[in-house]
Amino acid sequence: MAVRRRSIVAVPFFFLFCFSSVSLSKQEQSNHPQNKSSFSLSFPLKSHSLPHDKFQSLRSSVGGAAASAVAVKSPFKYSMVPVVSLPIGTPPQTQDMILDTGSQLSWIQCHNNAKKTAAKKTAAAAGGRVSSSAATFDPSLSSSFSVLPCNHPLCKPRTPDFTLPTSCDQNRLCHYSYFYADGTLAEGNLVREKFTFSSTQATPPLILGCASSSGDDKGILGMNLGRLSFPSQAKVSKFSYCVPAPASRSGPSPTGSLYLGDNPNSRAFQYIGLMTFSQGQSQRMPNLDPLAYTVAMQGIRIGSRRLSIPPMAFRPNAGGAGQTMIDSGSEFTYLVDEAYDKVREEVVRLVGPLMKKGYMYSGVADMCFDGDAAAIGRSIGDLAFQFEKGVELVVAKEKVLAEVDGGVHCLAFGRSSMLGAASNIIGNFHQQNQWVEFDLPNRRVGFGRADCSRS
Template structure:
């Protein structure tokens, strides 16, 4: 994640866990070798539908002649979809034969993991015994040794001499299981190479994580994906369980000719900063406008300082946008100046958002005006006044911006709430991120 976070009562624990998951990765990886994605001209370009057995025996990775691993010469550009609530939930075909698995698409995380437990009530977890390509990493595997670059989280040997990992969160919850190797099968004749995944035997949610950051264990790096993009639809009111559908590409996006791009900020391997996540998609944000008024925020606030604080990242796994104190204070001052007595006093949603309102959200939005995040070369993300406020339930609406400090974070995070009706393309080969306004709900049909 840096991020998957949650700010609504029914799922707040999950989202918070995802956020903590991301930052746990962030702090761990920032102390290891800074892995850089070095894409070649080879690329995997795919798209696919997005909408209890103990792991006691390491099974050999079977070779099935009917399955062809996608090689560097393969080229696919297939559009599909995902479901959007507070997260982007894709459904991936994992294993041989494939078993559909729900995963949260998270550009702030590295390791992908799936659910491998059968609990009551039954969940659609992955059953390793049904896959001929499933393989559990033994304790002798290099990834199971401490301080391996890009994977510094605790790994141990379980009683069966298999590689076991654990993720612990600040609220006391955790996820743990075995590190495994498994394929994603997109059709009977096309599969990815074997990928390193987590196979979770204990977790608090029915969904896994699809790690999409710049690390060497991320899905794009392992599967040789050099470009991907998504289009987040307009979210529905908090009491509406009919989740909208967005679009997702792995590979070239036919709409990219009209995208506007900003260069990703990269950091040399030798650059060690305690608050920096070198594997995040870091962008050069320069300022914020509210209602056409440019806020008095120095551009340096949006870039990492000597300690790494101030980094600005694009994170699909985070629901809201979060700002460091200097930027957040200027935003809040402007909100108070414009809306003053309408602000809900003493109310903090999800422990992070304190710019909330009762009453007519459309009227409040009209008074506030559009919100714009400005980047280099005149590129900007403009959030129209109709979508400035998030419906958090109970008749309450909040500005979708929180204070990073409340999360224990030192970064600016652009969450998926401010990526609605926008193509976001991650061009890894050219080290850039593209944005293009779109009607994302219509595109998915």
């Protein structure tokens, strides 16, 4: 579950987007069978704030040829979720997409926008990249675009890893719909389209959602373990990202990095295993998300004190409750009640008199403060998520509080039960200034401390 929260202060930043293991089309493979070169492309971006209370993600949605080395420099912005601008279609149209390790289905905005069509067609006729400043994709301008018909297997009910509601529309095309928790709707058609990085390098046509109506103006880049996620369809075996801490209001915009493929910094990473579940296990565990990046967290440390939380609180029980997942699409970290209560108990012991009485942020976070956030953080101490082999994911004491509104800062934790979830979700706030690498063939995730603004 990627739990997205509104950014009170939109903080733009840039990511380095490097593809070194993207599957190419058959023509491109034959033309470049031994190609190991790379090239860079730069994409513009603008500030972005997510709507408030969009607690749900598309986690419930849908979910090998030789690879040629592709390096794509893609600027990102950070507004509580990482957003990348990517070139999609033939010729490419730039689309803003949320990088979400908690979702399978990637989807783009395909709203009709007649006012911009003429300008787009002029650019397309000239063979250039089509500007998409309105964050919409025009299918009529792409020669590689196609729509899935109603008789496609993914449009039939009871597909095991495709739980997104689908139906036949009036044109006999495969239609999907999804309601967010606040009642807004995302719906459209399932389609096939390429990610086009140059005239000679592109992914094969991938199955995407083409949203004709949605409550957000950004798409989703689904990165989980599902067979129809972007890594699975594009044959990406590794990816990693480094999320910088937000800058101050008056400071420069921070810069982070995302790699698809090998990361040159990986020699310094510490790795832990990803938990795996058979189809039989997952079917018997109704609260489990088998497509999530699930880790066997062992504990939480605040300062020098390891909290008295039993390790089983962080692992799925017989029904799947207690699963701990790493989610780039969630800002805060959400804990089951047994773990949240212990964290709150320790924070009250350390800085209880400074807590903002009777205040709860968005109905999920109640460890909040007025005053000097850095000084309060120093009184709380470093915060660490503990794993096997002594590996820790550490948040420095000066950065443990998140600014949420009008000078109010909160410890970036919420109760997962308040979201109707039974899982532990490690959000992107607690992944700041860390390389986080997902090594899919080896079923492991790596962490490496970094100044992400310089990575």
